[in-house]
Amino acid sequence: MGESMQQDNISEKLLRLAVHASPSGILIVGGDGCIVFANQALLDMFGYSSDELLGHPIELLVPDEDAEVHRRHRRTFDASPSPRNMGGREHFNGVSKDGRIFPVEIGLRPCETEEGGLVVATVIDISERKLIEDRLRRHEESLEDLVEERTRELQEVQLEKEQVLDQLIQSEKLTAIGTLVSGIGHEINNPLYLVLSMAETIRDEDDIYSRREYGDEIVKQCRRIAETVKNLSQYARPCGSHDLQNVDLNESVAAAVQAAKQSLQSGDIEIRQKSRPVDAILAKPEEIQQVLFNVIRNGIQACTGKGVVAIDTFSKDNRVSVRIRDSGTGIPAGNEKKIFDPFFTTKGPDDGEGLGLYIVRQIVTRHGGTIDLVSDCGSGTTFIIEFPAADRE
């Protein structure tokens, strides 16, 4: 307190001015809790005259419901007095003479004098500030609510998108199956016809030798049919099996090639598979087959007349790749990106809605892989699909 007290002698008039004209309310409270001094700002703030306040307990200025708490605060403070600056976090309310309750900010400073311990307090009315703070807080809360709501909406949209993508994949698979089925019917009917004709012969003729020979042939043809059906069931398994498995890309390629040969009119097109030993990838096997079947099918359809579709696999740097090359008509420059767009197709209206490569890219991306292509109009297209190798445990 030292230096400011030295100023006393210099100008009491200024001091009086400082106190009485201070825009902040100033109170002095004695050790008994009664008001010994209040400046004009304080008197104006609470609507009292000097006589009405002096000698009264400070709780006069405190709303009834807070009075007990305030007394406790005072006892705590008196027990170990220490300066408390303005701008504290605690909320206090004051009550004016006419009963109006308003929020105040209080600073405290204990002083030791010859008359005993006194507490000098500064008080300011923060009603307006509180109003603004409240409005700001309500605003923040409503913004937070809005953000929360928007986030929830976005999450729902994302979930829906995932579900729609799943449905799209399934529906595209069914379309591909439709293609498969119409071709496979052919694959099943041929051996079935043989079985029928041989069974008829066995039924109608008495030749024992023929019976044995035909019986063997019937068994062979039945096995052929069973194999075809097995391949189809493996392909047709629904998206439900959510478990990722270790998949050998060579096996997937073999299965897709088999399905393609059986179902597509690929008579003039040679399908060559070159497999190198590759790392396993973590994937849903039926989706990988769907991808390969789609790209191989496109390769076959790109070839007019005689052609070759060559597939090879290789592993490098923890990535496993499959390359599908066709000797077809190639993709015109400018379309290379578009072919992956949904519903883009250069085929006729009866040949599918053009979802195949879109689905392929979606599945590949979901598995953490990439798909690229190189195409030369007139000499063919090469698709390169890459997957990350499964972690070795």
Place this chain on the structure above:
Amino acid sequence: MHHHVLIVDDEKDIRTAIRRQLSGTHFEILEAEGAEQAMELLGANALTVDVIICDVRMPRISGVEAVDYFRRKHPTTPIIVLTGFPDLDLAVDFMKEGVVDYLVKPVEKEKLVEAVQQAAKQRKIFES
């Protein structure tokens, strides 16, 4: 006088099965792998082919195109169309083209023999 049935199908298994099924009849079997071969055989044996049995799904020249050709070049030779897939629209189209029967594989022997014999009768009617 020979009576021939010409089987046009790219699958050897099918041709073998049909041959076996018709082995009890008096027809002799001529086989063609595809439309081009069928046309050659027809050219050489036009008078004696009583019935053509033709598959729908064939590479290169399809059954539809083949039937069209047969009808134009050999309008009096009855055609039985054979398919693995029942397709009502296709059946109607073929019947409009003048195909005498539309059979779905696999065909039982009795039914095939009946169809061939009926077709052969039609041929006699056309000829006379």
